[in-house]
Amino acid sequence: MKSALMRALAAGVLASAAAVALLPGVAAAAPTATVVAGGPLNLRSGPSTADARAGSVADGSKVTAVCQEFGEQVKGTQRATPYWDRLSNGHYVSDGYLRWSPSRPWLPWCTPKGASVATVSSGGGSVNVRAGATTSSTRVGTLTNGTGLAINCQVWGQKVTGHVRTTYAWNRLTDGRYVSDALVAYSKGMPNLPWCGQSPPTVPASGAAQFLARVAEPARLGFQKYKVPASVTIAQSILESGWGRSYLTRRDHSYFGIKCFGNPGTIALGCRSYATQECEGDSCYDTSASFRAYRNATASFADHGYFLTVNDRYKPAFKYSNNPNQFAKEIHKAGYATSPSYANDLIEIMTAYNLYKYDPAKKAQM
Template sequence: MRSGSAARHLRKGGGRHRRTVRVRDAAGIRRFGPMALAMVGTLAALGGAPVEALGAPAGATVDSPDTPLNIRSGGSSAHKKIGTVADGAAITVSCQVFGQQIAGSVRSSPYWLRLTGGGYVTEAYVRWRPERPHVAWCGPTAATVPVARPGGTSGLNVRSVSNTGGRELRKIKNGETLHVVCQDWGESVAGTQRRSAAWNRLAEGGYVADANVAWPSSPTLPWCGQAPPTVPAGTPEAFIARVAEPAREGMRQYKVPASVTIAQAILESGWGGSGLTRRDHNYFGIKCFGTPGGIAVGCRTYETSECNSKGCYRTRASFRAYRNASGSMVDHGRFLTVNPRYAPAFQWDYAPERFARAIHKAGYATSPTYADNLINIMRRYDLTRFDLR
């Protein structure tokens, strides 16, 4: 798995609300919750110019008839506005990132384009000339083009699925550039570049083991089928509305009260403001420990804080990445169910305040006020209205 700049996750962050800057990126922008953000048409949208053109700057035209298109410091409307581009202006694109879904005058798209002069614009208001080329992924400072680096001289195998037992579709020569559209978690392979369970899905079809692919720098790639990143909700009620049905789905499957799940999501994601939550829909800081399990779609490394008897320190850890908020909520319910120490809490599945105290007593969090914090949030926002009866 390729990771870009690390993001800080507030594992036990407080319930402080963080407001979003409400600036339009062009007329008619709509924000989508993670449940509505399917990765529709991704492969088709990424088709176009030959793979050999990958990494070359691409030309396009802004189509924002009602207002200038905002240039942002990153791939969402929550990033700082650093300039504008007029309707009809020609732009030159160096690379792309997978960011906030925007519905614009041309299309609905989760892709944000880094301009050669700096900054990002949403692809939703961009017309390509004459068609969409293969746009390279953005590394931390520049476009990055992956290259096949298989062992031996036989070439890199392209498989029908993300494991070595998949049908071989073709071979790619050593040193040939690749057009990667997303990554899939599959068989762990020890290759020439690294050991990895990530497999790169190619625009032309098929998968290659990332273990045998060289990246000049490290882009943050989407997992295949993953909903686009979110932005912090504008109000507490908007955040609650975003996670309520996913929390109810967790309750249906694992009987964790939805009110408790929502309150925990508020505390542990900082009202959806943590990088882990926004990028990979992980609301509870569940780590991978070598595998994403049966619900998450992959693992990604983030900077985080760890504490022991000697104090707290900064480190890096691998966290589970989810398809959307529902995946996170359901996996959270599964986490509480399969850990025997939380078993006593499930006698209170229809008494959420007692459930909250029971998981705290079992060691879910070290804060002495954790259960009280959950209960205060549940009462303040009347979260028990979301519990299944």
């Protein structure tokens, strides 16, 4: 059976001037490229050098790319890029080492089930294409039901209830125009699309020293602007990001797991759902929640300080900006985390790694 994408191509839907979907150079089928690496190119189990090595492919080999993912930024022989290609064997290579002829086609986004082709799903009628992420933005075209879409990234915009879902997410297409994700269907499930302007995912720090070097300055800036002790901020980032190893941190630069509750606030780019764990008293359970996603680590640390400042329940903690241990106890008492040992965990981390040295004031009162 033909896919929605192939049916759209056969019907000539994509040839109209109004169609913003598959622009010239977008792949209609899995294309091939040549490996140019100056030697064997490692295959990976995921889109980063931190993912397990899964073999190699010889320099000069032809490979077939099935779909793409937004991953670690790599400077290869052909280009510097955050795009990684999943090959027909299921493994990944950085697109920085692939030579395309005549140029790189646009590939569908990957999901665990395979290449997920995006198509307009309106329920029958045409869909308006906008100049921005709201229904009040200028209409700059229309798309018929079933039209394939080349999506570049997403932005958080006006809430829309469409044929597929209700969402604030809008898709920016490869020509810069917008379609609400409420009206988009994905053949292999929803891919993990990047937010527009988002820095590429990171790889975990090689050790404690590297992680602390990565977060120390943003934490100090947090104290200067918001009076949150740097030692507490760093301890929270260690505890909540697992030393930067959590997928939420690597993918969406969130070091503190601030939940959305339907709104990303004024600093985050948007919201994304992740598996998590919640506790009620001494009982903890697995669940999922929507978390804020950020442009980079600096934005995450800024939002952490802002979040504590604007929520009145944390106001008592700021009496102890120069007493990190008590500050940690106060935000825990105010409900920052559901883990019953949260404050003690922070204090243990601050002590073990002498995080108090990042504070401009005296060490915590014990």
